[in-house]
Amino acid sequence: MNISAIAATAVAGVGAYTLYSRSVRLESAEPVSHDTKRLRFALPDPDQPTGLSLTSAVLTISWPNGSWLPTIRPYTPINDISKPGFIELLVKHYPGGKQSTHLHSLKPNDSIIMIRGVPPGYRWTANQHPHVALIAGGAGITPMYQLTRGILNNPEDKTNITLVWGVNSDTDIFLREEFSALEKNFPGRFRAVYVVSNPEPGSLHPKGYVDEQILDKAGLSGKDVGKNDTKVFVCGPPAMEKALTGAKGFGKPKSGILAELGYTPAQIHKF
Numbered sequence: 528m529n530i531s532a533i534a535a536t537a538v539a540g541v542g543a544y545t546l547y548s549r550s551v552r553l554e555s556a557e558p559v560s561h562d563t564k565r566l567r568f569a570l571p572d573p574d575q576p577t578g579l580s581l582t583s584a585v586l587t588i589s590w591p592n593g594s595w596l597p598t599i600r601p602y603t604p605i606n607d608i609s610k611p612g613f614i615e616l617l618v619k620h621y622p623g624g625k626q627s628t629h630l631h632s633l634k635p636n637d638s639i640i641m642i643r644g645v646p647p648g649y650r651w652t653a654n655q656h657p658h659v660a661l662i663a664g665g666a667g668i669t670p671m672y673q674l675t676r677g678i679l680n681n682p683e684d685k686t687n688i689t690l691v692w693g694v695n696s697d698t699d700i701f702l703r704e705e706f707s708a709l710e711k712n713f714p715g716r717f718r719a720v721y722v723v724s725n726p727e728p729g730s731l732h733p734k735g736y737v738d739e740q741i742l743d744k745a746g747l748s749g750k751d752v753g754k755n756d757t758k759v760f761v762c763g764p765p766a767m768e769k770a771l772t773g774a775k776g777f778g779k780p781k782s783g784i785l786a787e788l789g790y791t792p793a794q795i796h797k798f
């Protein structure tokens with residue numbers, strides 16, 4: 528969904544969707560890499576449920592630098608959405624980016640408006656697929672983290688998960704500890720593979736981008752996974768998503784890496 532469609536839905540539904548009593552207050556802001564912060568917002572009532580379902584984003588509304596027009600952008604909470612009282616966002620700063628610059632400038636006790644319900648998100652159903660492949664680039668990790676935690680924290684859900692995350696540098700793997708803990712606690716259920724385009728000397732991760740070879744090595748080619756058994760989720764920068772899922776344009780549409788590996792469009796969901 529593009530930003531204007533999201534904004535239109537938000538404006539049309541603002542009465543129905545305003546969840547957190549207009550504003551939420553920043554409790555803490557912690558840098559997790561050179562350009563990314565973890566922001567924890569308190570809901571007005573500490574017992575208030577997040578009201579979020581797996582998987583969903585929230586819409587943030589702010590007026591950076593006293594502007595007349597609001598800036599409206601979606602972000603994907605990374606906290607345990609079953610716990611009440613707060614919302615945690617992981618926000619990458621884009622130089623010149625309106626909302627990410629504003630969110631990075633917030634100090635504890637500053638407030639923003641947050642709306643749930645738009646964009647609608649992907650409605651996850653436990654055990655609908657025996658295996659999911661989560662392919663993320665950079666800040667596109669947030670919906671993958673929400674989904675991974677949601678699946679593994681539900682004792683009824685037996686879905687296996689393979690995560691492939693492409694980042695620029697080793698320091699951009701900011702959820703490494705959280706993912707390591709999940710790998711340890713759910714052996715055989717969850718596996719994470721990191722691909723680094725500019726690795727540090729001595730990095731343990733493969734150098735490069737998420738391509739056919741990396742996915743093949745991660746066990747995600749058609750020969751490794753039953754064709755209809757895997758649901759693939761993709762979230763990353765536009766160039767990465769294009770390479771994975773193909774591109775329309777002038778002339779013949781280009782098929783992407785996932786099609787080459789044997790996945791059908793119905794198996795692929797782009798966050």
Ligand SMILES: Cc1cc2nc3c(=O)[nH]c(=O)nc-3n(C[C@H](O)[C@H](O)[C@H](O)COP(=O)(O)OP(=O)(O)OC[C@H]3O[C@@H](n4cnc5c(N)ncnc54)[C@H](O)[C@@H]3O)c2cc1C
Pocket residue numbers: 584598600601602603604616617618619620621622623624625626627628646666669670764765798
């Ligand atoms: C459903 C959904 C969930 C999202 N969840 C998150 C999240 O959890 N964390 C997060 O950090 N972001 C997330 N985003 C992206 C976020 O909504 C904003 O688009 C992003 O923060 C940039 O907004 P901005 O106002 O700072 O930049 P803008 O003012 O919109 O853009 C300014 C410039 O920044 C650059 N830029 C903006 N976005 C990107 C991009 N995605 N890739 C490369 N360059 C870009 C471009 O050069 C652009 O011209 C999500 C997006 C969607 C659609």
